[in-house]
Amino acid sequence: MGAPGSAELREAVWRANQAIVRAGLVTLSFGNASGVDRDGGFLLIKPSGMPYEELRPEHLVAVSLADGTVLGSDLRPSSDTPTHLVLYRRFADIGGVVHTHSTAATGWAQAGRSIPAFGTTHADHFHGPVPVTRPMSAAEVAGEYEAETGRVVVETPEAAGLAAAEMPAVLVASHGPFPWGADAGAAANNAIALEAVAAMARMTVELDPSTQPIPDFLAERHYRRKHGPDAYYGQQRR
Amino acid sequence: MGAPGSAELREAVWRANQAIVRAGLVTLSFGNASGVDRDGGFLLIKPSGMPYEELRPEHLVAVSLADGTVLGSDLRPSSDTPTHLVLYRRFADIGGVVHTHSTAATGWAQAGRSIPAFGTTHADHFHGPVPVTRPMSAAEVAGEYEAETGRVVVETPEAAGLAAAEMPAVLVASHGPFPWGADAGAAANNAIALEAVAAMARMTVELDPSTQPIPDFLAERHYRRKHGPDAYYGQQRR
Amino acid sequence: MGAPGSAELREAVWRANQAIVRAGLVTLSFGNASGVDRDGGFLLIKPSGMPYEELRPEHLVAVSLADGTVLGSDLRPSSDTPTHLVLYRRFADIGGVVHTHSTAATGWAQAGRSIPAFGTTHADHFHGPVPVTRPMSAAEVAGEYEAETGRVVVETPEAAGLAAAEMPAVLVASHGPFPWGADAGAAANNAIALEAVAAMARMTVELDPSTQPIPDFLAERHYRRKHGPDAYYGQQRR
Amino acid sequence: MGAPGSAELREAVWRANQAIVRAGLVTLSFGNASGVDRDGGFLLIKPSGMPYEELRPEHLVAVSLADGTVLGSDLRPSSDTPTHLVLYRRFADIGGVVHTHSTAATGWAQAGRSIPAFGTTHADHFHGPVPVTRPMSAAEVAGEYEAETGRVVVETPEAAGLAAAEMPAVLVASHGPFPWGADAGAAANNAIALEAVAAMARMTVELDPSTQPIPDFLAERHYRRKHGPDAYYGQQRR
Numbered sequence: 004m005g006a007p008g009s010a011e012l013r014e015a016v017w018r019a020n021q022a023i024v025r026a027g028l029v030t031l032s033f034g035n036a037s038g039v040d041r042d043g044g045f046l047l048i049k050p051s052g053m054p055y056e057e058l059r060p061e062h063l064v065a066v067s068l069a070d071g072t073v074l075g076s077d078l079r080p081s082s083d084t085p086t087h088l089v090l091y092r093r094f095a096d097i098g099g100v101v102h103t104h105s106t107a108a109t110g111w112a113q114a115g116r117s118i119p120a121f122g123t124t125h126a127d128h129f130h131g132p133v134p135v136t137r138p139m140s141a142a143e144v145a146g147e148y149e150a151e152t153g154r155v156v157v158e159t160p161e162a163a164g165l166a167a168a169e170m171p172a173v174l175v176a177s178h179g180p181f182p183w184g185a186d187a188g189a190a191a192n193n194a195i196a197l198e199a200v201a202a203m204a205r206m207t208v209e210l211d212p213s214t215q216p217i218p219d220f221l222a223e224r225h226y227r228r229k230h231g232p233d234a235y236y237g238q239q240r241r
Numbered sequence: 242m243g244a245p246g247s248a249e250l251r252e253a254v255w256r257a258n259q260a261i262v263r264a265g266l267v268t269l270s271f272g273n274a275s276g277v278d279r280d281g282g283f284l285l286i287k288p289s290g291m292p293y294e295e296l297r298p299e300h301l302v303a304v305s306l307a308d309g310t311v312l313g314s315d316l317r318p319s320s321d322t323p324t325h326l327v328l329y330r331r332f333a334d335i336g337g338v339v340h341t342h343s344t345a346a347t348g349w350a351q352a353g354r355s356i357p358a359f360g361t362t363h364a365d366h367f368h369g370p371v372p373v374t375r376p377m378s379a380a381e382v383a384g385e386y387e388a389e390t391g392r393v394v395v396e397t398p399e400a401a402g403l404a405a406a407e408m409p410a411v412l413v414a415s416h417g418p419f420p421w422g423a424d425a426g427a428a429a430n431n432a433i434a435l436e437a438v439a440a441m442a443r444m445t446v447e448l449d450p451s452t453q454p455i456p457d458f459l460a461e462r463h464y465r466r467k468h469g470p471d472a473y474y475g476q477q478r479r
Numbered sequence: 480m481g482a483p484g485s486a487e488l489r490e491a492v493w494r495a496n497q498a499i500v501r502a503g504l505v506t507l508s509f510g511n512a513s514g515v516d517r518d519g520g521f522l523l524i525k526p527s528g529m530p531y532e533e534l535r536p537e538h539l540v541a542v543s544l545a546d547g548t549v550l551g552s553d554l555r556p557s558s559d560t561p562t563h564l565v566l567y568r569r570f571a572d573i574g575g576v577v578h579t580h581s582t583a584a585t586g587w588a589q590a591g592r593s594i595p596a597f598g599t600t601h602a603d604h605f606h607g608p609v610p611v612t613r614p615m616s617a618a619e620v621a622g623e624y625e626a627e628t629g630r631v632v633v634e635t636p637e638a639a640g641l642a643a644a645e646m647p648a649v650l651v652a653s654h655g656p657f658p659w660g661a662d663a664g665a666a667a668n669n670a671i672a673l674e675a676v677a678a679m680a681r682m683t684v685e686l687d688p689s690t691q692p693i694p695d696f697l698a699e700r701h702y703r704r705k706h707g708p709d710a711y712y713g714q715q716r717r
Numbered sequence: 718m719g720a721p722g723s724a725e726l727r728e729a730v731w732r733a734n735q736a737i738v739r740a741g742l743v744t745l746s747f748g749n750a751s752g753v754d755r756d757g758g759f760l761l762i763k764p765s766g767m768p769y770e771e772l773r774p775e776h777l778v779a780v781s782l783a784d785g786t787v788l789g790s791d792l793r794p795s796s797d798t799p800t801h802l803v804l805y806r807r808f809a810d811i812g813g814v815v816h817t818h819s820t821a822a823t824g825w826a827q828a829g830r831s832i833p834a835f836g837t838t839h840a841d842h843f844h845g846p847v848p849v850t851r852p853m854s855a856a857e858v859a860g861e862y863e864a865e866t867g868r869v870v871v872e873t874p875e876a877a878g879l880a881a882a883e884m885p886a887v888l889v890a891s892h893g894p895f896p897w898g899a900d901a902g903a904a905a906n907n908a909i910a911l912e913a914v915a916a917m918a919r920m921t922v923e924l925d926p927s928t929q930p931i932p933d934f935l936a937e938r939h940y941r942r943k944h945g946p947d948a949y950y951g952q953q954r955r
Contacts, residue, residue, distance in 0.1 A: 026268075030740075030838075030909060030910065030913040031906055031909055031910060031913075033838065033841075050952065051950055051951050051952060052950055052951030052952055053952065078952060079951070079952055082942060082949060082950050104837075104838045104913070104917075106913065106916050106917055106920065107920065109836060109838065109917050109920075110917050110919075110920030110921050110923075110924060111920075111924060112836065113835040113836040113917060113918070113920075113921040113928065114920075114921045114924035114925040114928050115925070115928070116924055116925065121351040121415065122342075122347060122350065122351040122415045122416060122417070123342075123415060123416045123417070124268075124271065124342045124347065124417070127271075138932075139935070141932070141934045144934050144935050144938050145934065145938070148938055177835065177836045177837060177931045177935060178836060178837045179836070179837070179838070192269055195268060195269055196268065196269060199268040199269075199342070199344065202344050203342075203344055203347050203348050203351060204351070205348075205920060205923070205924065206344065206345065206347075206348030206349075206351075206352075206443060207348050207351040207352045208924070209348075209443070209447070209923070210348060210349060210352035210354055210443065210446070211352040211353070211354065214351065214352050214353070217415045218376075218379070220379045220382050220383065221377070221382050221415060224382050224383070224386055228320060235320060236289055236290055236320050237289050237290030237317070238288065238289060238290055238291065238316060238317055264506075359589040359653065360580075360585060360588065360589040360653045360654060360655070361580075361653060361654045361655070362506075362509065362580045362585065362655070365509075430507055433506060433507055434506065434507060437506040437507075437580070437582065440582050441580075441582055441585050441586050441589060442589070443586075444582065444583065444585075444586030444587075444589075444590075444681060445586050445589040445590045447586075447681070447685065448586060448587060448590035448592055448681065448684070449590040449591070449592065452589065452590050452591070455653045456614075456617070458617045458620050458621065459615070459620050459653060462620050462621070462624055466558060473558060474527055474528055474558050475527050475528030475555070476526065476527060476528055476529065476554060476555055502744075597827040597828075597891065598823060598826065598827040598891045598892060598893070599818075599891060599892045599893070600744075600747065600818045600823065600893070603747075668745055671744060671745055672744065672745060675744040675745075675818070675820065678820050679818075679820055679823050679824050679827060680827070681824075682820065682821065682823075682824030682825075682827075682828075682919060683824050683827040683828045685824075685919070685923065686824060686825060686828035686830055686919065686922070687828040687829070687830065690827065690828050690829070693891045694852075694855070696855045696858050696859065697853070697858050697891060700858050700859070700862055704796060711796060712765055712766055712796050713765050713766030713793070714764065714765060714766055714767065714792060714793055
């Protein structure tokens with residue numbers, strides 16, 4: 004019996020891993036993208052520490068959603084796998100998760116600041132400020148650190164009353180961004196958009212530290228152009 | 242009957258779309274370039290949400306200048322098409338329009354600041370500060386949002402008494418740059434110059450927040466080197 | 480009779496033009512590199528406004544050092560040619576000149592600030608702060624503008640008692656850098672080093688605005704490692 | 718008798734030199750990577766001033782650890798070779814040394830500031846703040862300058878009670894970074910990580926100058942994920 008994961012899913016998750024590299028979000032081997040097979044009950048994720056230029060779809064490691072065991076592979080999954088598992092378990096409607104240490108988003112995470120919605124690029128992807136988590140406690144870090152990281156990620160939009168699809172990214176304080184999406188490709192796109200938004204927001208506060216977030220009516224309009232029943236962006240059926 | 246648009250125009254508009262990508266102005270599929278056929282009464286524009294690497298000249302969507310209907314294509318035009326239409330209708334002498342969310346220009350737009358003319362790079366392309374629009378009202382955003390965006394774009398240089406050819410770009414507040422030009426290629430060049438100018442101006446205010454714009458005699462000299470009857474830049478007839 | 484300029488010189492000047500593009504110093508067609516044939520009494524320079532990707536060695540335009548006339552070409556030389564001519568005439572020991580609008584160096588030029596010698600990268604190439612010119616007067620700008628630009632360039636190191644070889648670059652206020660060197664390749668290297676030095680110096684003043692220039696004993700040591708009779712950098716004879 | 722250095726070591730050191738170029742850490746020919754053969758008693762290092770695009774594994778120069786003489790080569794070794802020698806002699810457990818003038822790390826070095834541990838990217842590679850050396854004295858600079866540079870490098874982690882493996886990089890004040898590692902590839906990875914960490918830390922202090930370093934329990938956890946007997950990152954045996 005071979006490793007689980009259809010050729011299509013393996014290809015899609017592999018493409019998402021390549022997309023974050025091509026977009027310049029990855030230094031060395033920091034960062035990973037995963038995708039989920041809900042019916043099969045497993046995720047596919049990048050092996051730990053493997054150089055991106057060597058990565059092939061067949062290297063992706065399948066890990067059980069139920070108990071976190073590796074399925075049909077001799078490779079270790081990313082050390083961040085327990086974080087991904089927590090996200091897939093709590094957010095039933097997501098299909099992909101990404102983690103990077105991209106420079107601008109990590110700059111905000113290290114400063115412990117949420118990224119305000121300063122413009123329409125932000126509003127096209129994120130419904131409100133991209134939140135930063137609270138600092139993790141010594142007990143959380145000493146315990147199941149990666150799973151606890153997942154727990155502070157999921158609690159953060161929930162504390163703000165936001166569904167996973169509305170706010171598809173969280174900045175882990177002192178660490179970096181965890182974006183997600185409907186599938187691995189959408190999660191990679193959100194990672195790329197987040198880095199662009201973080202770089203623009205940095206420049207905005209440099210140019211005018213008193214800049215206010217955009218009004219709700221503008222944020223809402225942009226968000227609805229791309230999301231939900233009235234979306235009119237892209238090549239949906241005309 | 243095929244889709245309208247000569248092979249030359251399709252090639253030129255396609256090249257302008259590729260130029261803004263190669264220059265690093267485009268994240269994901271944000272951004273678009275269009276060109277106009279005044280005699281034919283239509284513009285050609287990028288399809289909505291189509292990845293740039295898949296874009297071919299034949300994908301460009303023709304849209305009627307008169308009534309905004311799609312001509313001979315099953316693809317949706319860019320969701321920003323109504324903005325482009327307003328610009329082509331009001332500015333009779335322009336032949337190309339570009340929109341991007343390029344980082345530095347968008348940083349200024351999000352801070353709600355016009356870009357001062359701090360140097361000759363600026364003066365070579367823009368006749369005075371590149372203006373930022375007023376914020377759009379709730380009614381404008383709730384209504385024909387993209388067409389209203391075009392209206393605040395065109396009112397901005399007009400309020401300053403500037404012709405479209407003198408100030409070939411406006412920053413839409415909280416959104417990003419809309420440059421234009423005599424054709425799609427010129428509009429793309431103005432988009433590229435604007436991003437360079439925005440990045441340099443950011444650095445200039447960082448190094449000395451009290452920097453004053455260059456004097457009119459210098460701005461005028463540079464602008465006239467490249468524009469108008471006394472231009473002596475490039476390979477015009479000697 | 481063909482155009483003047485040996486194949487070797489044409490190749491060297493062409494390479495210098497390509498080097499400043501590859502190093503990211505050039506936006507659109509801003510920027511140019513020239514080289515001189517002192518015995519032949521002419522310089523070779525990039526044609527005005529020609530895209531770098533089309534440029535071939537045979538396109539370089541020969542211009543007489545004596546009277547500035549174009550020799551054996553139907554192409555217009557760069558509009559900055561009169562500036563290059565002034566530099567070659569005044570600085571008898573230089574063989575190449577470059578001009579760019581590279582972002583960081585232009586940021587300093589626009590802020591009207593000399594670049595302090597904050598580190599050894601600087602000292603390896605420039606003997607003291609890279610000076611910014613005084614602002615040009617209305618009369619200078621209205622007159623032979625490009626030749627007057629050359630005059631403020633040459634007066635700037637001279638006012639500081641520096642030989643051309645000691646300070647191979649000047650920032651023209653509100654404009655951008657003019658580096659030079661023993662030949663076109665050396666001028667391009669100084670342009671590249673200057674942009675790196677400008678970017679690092681910007682960061683240094685951001686991190687600590689009170690940073691002082693390095694002491695003379697360190698600057699001198701580094702400068703002498705690469706220049707003069709006691710140089711011991713590179714593959715000179717051992 | 719040929720030049721010393723196994724094909725494997727030459728290839729590894731050559732790859733490390735290429736890696737720092739590909740990662741954007743190198744301007745012109747600034748920067749070099751070396752690797753050591755402890756049994757053979759020599760290091761292999763880049764020739765002085767040789768362009769990276771011409772560099773081949775056979776060009777690497779072998780230099781005796783005992784007395785610094787060149788072994789079996791007509792090329793001059795990097796002018797920084799005496800610095801590398803001091804590091805290999807003092808730090809018995811390192812196998813590779815890198816030196817660059819990468820922009821962000823050099824910005825911190827020029828400002829004379831250590832890089833605080835603001836996040837987990839930092840903690841994954843460096844055990845505490847990356848220290849900056851004291852300024853070198855006039856006597857040190859006038860004497861065996863490159864060897865003295867090595868001496869201030871090695872005294873810096875030692876003064877803080879840190880082993881070479883815990884803090885595999887030092888910023889030389891007014892100069893730039895010297896990272897090292899278990900072999901040339903590890904040293905190059907530390908150089909790349911250091912530049913990323915320096916850029917993120919710059920952004921963090923811009924966004925909030927009062928940001929505090931991460932707590933020890935978090936730094937320790939991340940450092941131990943990748944280093945020492947309990948490491949669980951990468952493809953070690955499962």
